[in-house]
Amino acid sequence: MNFEYSEAINPYLEEAKFDQAIQFAKSKLAAVPASPFHSVLDKSMLSLADGLCSWIDDFYNAIASNSSIQALYFELTEFDINTEVWSIEGFAYAQDGGLEDPEWLTDIAEDWIATPAFVITGYEELQQAFEEDADDEEEAKDWCEQLVIAQYMQLVYIAHQRARTQNLPWAKISVYYTEHGYDFILRSAGS
Secondary structure, rough: OOHHHHHHHHHHEEEEEHHHHHHHHHHHOOOOOOHHHHHHHHHHHHHHHHHHHHHHOOOOOOOOOOOOOOEEEEEEEEOOOOOOOEEEEEEOOOOOOOOOOOHHOOOOHHHOOOOOEEEOOOOOHHHHHHHHHHHHHHHHHHHHHHHHHHHHHHHHHHHHHHHHHHOHHEEEEEEEEEEOOOOOOOOEEOO
């Protein structure tokens, strides 16, 4: 991952300006020589928002029937090396430790993990590009990574917004999300 590129896009993500982040990454990717990574320019994860919202709701309800949940955390698999299946893993917590010291997110109770993971579909062509990973396409790959991360973060944010619209119980708690191995975590506050 190119941390210079992530530093350029993260300010948009921090302010939930996902469309701007996505457009910024798309413009940077479009400016480099064409590659298989450019297929992301025609992709969006927004069609998965209803399915993700339903998956989170099922996960939340399964645990909330016996316990009090104060926060949810979702992590996109490290997609650039896990090329066979891209998925989102979910975790529930009895406390909300905030972002000042996110170390609390590593304290995971086994029975508070969503199973199975939510599988991201529609990106199979990109998964193949990451599998093949040509050395002469590094800049395209790096901007593609930023674009996928921004789309994923938008997806989780939109799913949380839909939970609010539907008056689902987990709409009222904080939802944290990132990509595995990415040291940048976003928080969508509860309503």
